[in-house]
Amino acid sequence: xxGTDFRKIPPQPLQPIEFTVPGVFETTLENxxxxxxxxxNRLPLVSYRLAFNWGDINDPTExxxxxxxxxxxxxxxxxxxxxxxxxxEIERLGASISVHASDDFTVMSASTLSLYSTExxxxxxxxxxxxxxxxxxxxxxxRNTVEHLKxxxxxxxxxxxEQAARLIxxxxxxxxxxxxxxxxxxxxxxDLSIAxxxxxxxxxxxxxxxxxxxxxxxxxxxxxxxxxxxxxxLTEMAFPEFAGRNRRSLTIVDRPGSAQSNIVLANxxxxxxxxxxxxMLVMNQILGAGASSRVFMNLREEKxxxxxxYTRLDAKRLGGDFEATAEVRTAVTGDSLKEFFYxxxxxxxxxxxxxxxxxxxxxxxxxxxxxxETQEGMTNLVVNRFLYDLPENYLQSYRANVExxxxxxxxxxxxxxxxxxxxxxxxxxxxxxxxxxxxxxADAVEIFxxxxxPINVSDQxxxxx
Amino acid sequence: xxxxxxxxxxxxxxxxxxxxLRVVLNKDNAVPVVSIAVYYNVGSRNERPGRTGFxxxxxxxxxxxxxxxxxxxxxxxxxxxxxxxxGTTSSERxxxxxxxxxxxxxxxxxxxxxxxxxxxxxQENLDNQREAVKEEKRLRYDNQPYGQxxxxxxEMIFKxxxxxxxxxxxxEHLDDASVEDVQEFFRIYYAPNNAVLSISGSFQTEEAKKxxxxxxxxISSQPLPPELDVNEPIEIANIYREWEDKLAPFPAFLIGWKxxxxxxxxxxxxxxxxxxxxxxxxxxxxxKLVKGDESVIxxxxxxxxxxxxxxxxxGAIPKPDKDLSKIRDVIxxxxxxxxxxxxxxxxxxxxxxxxxxxxxxxxxxxMSRAQHIAEFALYDGDPNFFNTxxxxxxxxxxxxxxxxxxxxxxxxxxxxxxxxxxxxx
Numbered sequence: 001x002x003g004t005d006f007r008k009i010p011p012q013p014l015q016p017i018e019f020t021v022p023g024v025f026e027t028t029l030e031n032x033x034x035x036x037x038x039x040x041n042r043l044p045l046v047s048y049r050l051a052f053n054w055g056d057i058n059d060p061t062e063x064x065x066x067x068x069x070x071x072x073x074x075x076x077x078x079x080x081x082x083x084x085x086x087x088x089e090i091e092r093l094g095a096s097i098s099v100h101a102s103d104d105f106t107v108m109s110a111s112t113l114s115l116y117s118t119e120x121x122x123x124x125x126x127x128x129x130x131x132x133x134x135x136x137x138x139x140x141x142x143r144n145t146v147e148h149l150k151x152x153x154x155x156x157x158x159x160x161x162e163q164a165a166r167l168i169x170x171x172x173x174x175x176x177x178x179x180x181x182x183x184x185x186x187x188x189x190x191d192l193s194i195a196x197x198x199x200x201x202x203x204x205x206x207x208x209x210x211x212x213x214x215x216x217x218x219x220x221x222x223x224x225x226x227x228x229x230x231x232x233x234l235t236e237m238a239f240p241e242f243a244g245r246n247r248r249s250l251t252i253v254d255r256p257g258s259a260q261s262n263i264v265l266a267n268x269x270x271x272x273x274x275x276x277x278x279x280m281l282v283m284n285q286i287l288g289a290g291a292s293s294r295v296f297m298n299l300r301e302e303k304x305x306x307x308x309x310y311t312r313l314d315a316k317r318l319g320g321d322f323e324a325t326a327e328v329r330t331a332v333t334g335d336s337l338k339e340f341f342y343x344x345x346x347x348x349x350x351x352x353x354x355x356x357x358x359x360x361x362x363x364x365x366x367x368x369x370x371x372x373e374t375q376e377g378m379t380n381l382v383v384n385r386f387l388y389d390l391p392e393n394y395l396q397s398y399r400a401n402v403e404x405x406x407x408x409x410x411x412x413x414x415x416x417x418x419x420x421x422x423x424x425x426x427x428x429x430x431x432x433x434x435x436x437x438x439x440x441x442a443d444a445v446e447i448f449x450x451x452x453x454p455i456n457v458s459d460q461x462x463x464x465x
Numbered sequence: 466x467x468x469x470x471x472x473x474x475x476x477x478x479x480x481x482x483x484x485x486l487r488v489v490l491n492k493d494n495a496v497p498v499v500s501i502a503v504y505y506n507v508g509s510r511n512e513r514p515g516r517t518g519f520x521x522x523x524x525x526x527x528x529x530x531x532x533x534x535x536x537x538x539x540x541x542x543x544x545x546x547x548x549x550x551x552g553t554t555s556s557e558r559x560x561x562x563x564x565x566x567x568x569x570x571x572x573x574x575x576x577x578x579x580x581x582x583x584x585x586x587x588q589e590n591l592d593n594q595r596e597a598v599k600e601e602k603r604l605r606y607d608n609q610p611y612g613q614x615x616x617x618x619x620e621m622i623f624k625x626x627x628x629x630x631x632x633x634x635x636x637e638h639l640d641d642a643s644v645e646d647v648q649e650f651f652r653i654y655y656a657p658n659n660a661v662l663s664i665s666g667s668f669q670t671e672e673a674k675k676x677x678x679x680x681x682x683x684i685s686s687q688p689l690p691p692e693l694d695v696n697e698p699i700e701i702a703n704i705y706r707e708w709e710d711k712l713a714p715f716p717a718f719l720i721g722w723k724x725x726x727x728x729x730x731x732x733x734x735x736x737x738x739x740x741x742x743x744x745x746x747x748x749x750x751x752x753k754l755v756k757g758d759e760s761v762i763x764x765x766x767x768x769x770x771x772x773x774x775x776x777x778x779x780g781a782i783p784k785p786d787k788d789l790s791k792i793r794d795v796i797x798x799x800x801x802x803x804x805x806x807x808x809x810x811x812x813x814x815x816x817x818x819x820x821x822x823x824x825x826x827x828x829x830x831x832m833s834r835a836q837h838i839a840e841f842a843l844y845d846g847d848p849n850f851f852n853t854x855x856x857x858x859x860x861x862x863x864x865x866x867x868x869x870x871x872x873x874x875x876x877x878x879x880x881x882x883x884x885x886x887x888x889x890x
Contacts, residue, residue, distance in 0.1 A: 008533050012571070016568045017567050045829075084747070087751075095822070113821060113822055116818075147762045150714055151714055155609070260600070290540075290544055297537060301536070303593075304593040304600075305596070306600050366548060366569075367548070369566065370547075
């Protein structure tokens with residue numbers, strides 16, 4: 001080719017370079033604590049995750065919010081350190097330790113320069129095994145959390161998620177995206193201690209270390225620090241079924257003067273170990289996971305309704321949901337619903353063309369090594385495999401599992417898990433502007449204020465007319 | 466900090482094409498991944514009055530197709546190759562970047578070069594992206610509680626239009642932008658001699674150089690853009706403003722100071738002072754306000770680094786019924802304490818450990834490295850500053866911190882923005 005002709009078609013790739021997923025070393029202490037080590041000596045860093053198979057959904061009904069409170073309070077005082085001393089000591093090393101409870105898990109995450117690994121491990125053990133939950137710190141936690149709960153009600157994304165979770169999960173604790181102020185105000189030290197005893201048992205935990213460490217040395221250290229932690233009986237819990245849904249509903253959270261409508265369309269979908277996980281991953285990629293997916297191309301690139309329109313697959317341990325979301329200017333709320341439902345129907349009824357299939361699969365397999373580039377990224381891959389109890393060769397076979405998905409698989413899972421006729425439609429925005437545009441999409445509409453109190457629909461309809 | 470601790474310097478090679486494009490290579494074969502970043506020396510500071518928001522709107526247009534790449538083709542080519550990409554605009558520069566499996570280096574170079582030499586601009590695409598940008602503005606600024614306060618305080622700190630106006634711009638100016646504006650901007654600023662191309666990750670050096678020459682070598686250079694004056698008087702523009710925020714659930718305030726340019730010893734000293742004041746649970750203000758007085762819900766602070774006069778902010782969302790002026794007194798008290806006594810040795814040790822930690826983390830991903838070396842090449846003319854940045858920061862003395870805090874923060878020459886929740890209804 002001459003001149004600029006070579007520019008007319010995209011270039012061929014160079015010689016591919018194989019990416020080998022590194023193997024991990026596993027062992028278990030006598031008390032049942034599983035240890036996973038992945039040595040990575042590229043940089044003088046270490047990442048740690050001490051993860052418990054116990055999360056917010058395990059809150060006892062009389063102390064909702066306690067697992068998250070217990071997790072947050074672990075760095076607010078121990079047998080040997082005050083809150084201030086812990087903060088000073090961790091930050092003096094330039095390191096970090098944080099604890100977070102999600103629906104399914106409670107995870108202590110730490111990271112440090114490798115030269116301070118011993119010090120950080122000691123602090124991780126101190127916070128895990130000897131928290132003191134000081135009364136004054138708990139009091140501050142309660143008051144600050146109550147203010148945060150108020151604050152998050154000013155954020156449209158929170159309000160949308162709160163309603164969507166309620167509508168999808170019903171009386172299952174997955175429906176609770178946040179405790180109430182009353183829940184928080186009644187938490188006591190004793191509640192936190194009980195939650196700590198329930199959650200923090202070695203035989204229900206995995207300790208993952210990734211980075212610049214000596215494997216034998218780190219295992220020895222963990223044994224020294226955690227070996228005498230007594231084994232305990234795991235409390236089994238039973239949970240209610242998710243909400244049964246058989247028709248589409250419209251829920252509006254009225255935020256007068258809102259500059260946009262936050263739209264969430266949701267229905268229940270799969271748990272993380274579902275055999276349909278990989279077909280769903282590919283389906284979601286085609287439909288809405290990224291900037292070249294269908295809903296983004298339609299609502300943003302063609303129509304200009306939004307900065308971003310996406311679909312999302314949230315697969316938790318016991319179940320999950322499928323969502324389509326966008327923040328659109330108020331005047332095109334109805335038009336956006338029309339385009340969303342057009343795309344949600346199309347993925348169910350039309351076989352995905354081969355090229356779109358291979359594009360989506362190429363993306364998912366290609367970005368996999370990108371996620372392993374940083375130590376945090378690698379750590380998260382390993383953590384998920386252990387937390388969700390995925391097959392031992394999960395990371396090694398990930399790309400092959402994506403490759404194996406067919407267009408028929410995609411259509412099958414779309415029909416099964418994308419259910420426009422029974423979706424919960426949640427829209428946060430100016431109700432009087434939204435009702436005339438959206439009410440034809442559902443038989444009934446319910447309206448809440450930003451505090452979660454129901455508002456009389458006919459008043460709003462009158463205002464809209 | 467252990468003296469024995471030395472960061473391995475990155476392998477950095479810099480050269481220039483005949484058309485003036487500066488190229489920076491950082492080879493690191495640890496993972497078969499490569500990142501490409503193109504930094505154009507144009508940001509919102511280059512906008513003219515009446516066209517605020519234009520540099521960012523233009524960034525969107527760079528994804529709308531070029532001679533050989535169809536509209537939205539950029540997203541699609543990158544994604545189906547298993548890559549990720551984006552672009553961002555700041556006051557200082559506009560950047561575009563991709564991370565891909567290493568064998569896809571030619572694809573990234575093809576895409577970046579095609580839009581550098583032959584951007585396709587149509588009225589339809591402009592109208593469409595104008596709407597997307599307006600939604601971005603609504604999403605990130607107009608529809609968020611406290612979403613507009615940083616743009617507001619910049620107008621209070623800076624007097625020079627180049628510095629004071631926001632990057633997202635105004636709806637009115639976005640409406641006024643024309644296809645001719647886009648073409649003009651492209652001609653002036655999107656020339657190879659006004660850009661840096663960096664490549665970091667897994668590649669063969671000779672092969673990469675050949676590809677860069679093939680794809681970028683024949684793009685014509687342009688006369689350099691007009692010099693930009695970002696100078697500022699020391700005095701800030703406006704010391705007080707009250708702002709009614711109809712989405713804010715609580716009152717809040719933000720204090721902003723005008724400080725010297727990035728990488729100056731004073732800027733670096735104030736960056737470290739900021740860490741001591743507001744970074745982390747052991748910081749002075751966290752311990753005083755969140756813990757001790759228990760008076761604030763949220764405390765935040767950061768430095769905004771620019772090649773010209775820069776800024777530092779401290780803000781708080783106090784608890785209901787707390788006296789805001791008392792909280793500000795606590796902030797000023799700590800500032801005066803550092804101005805008088807300097808940081809204590811423990812704080813110095815903490816900050817130096819944090820700096821080392823930050824420096825190591827910044828080196829982890831090829832994208833982070835590509836961005837940093839491109840930025841140093843563009844701003845400072847030398848990508849190797851990436852290797853010496855940590856030493857520069859670690860060399861800052863307690864007395865430099867003391868005197869910079871005294872001179873630039875311990876002053877009435879500061880902007881105070883009071884955020885008042887508007888009555889509902």
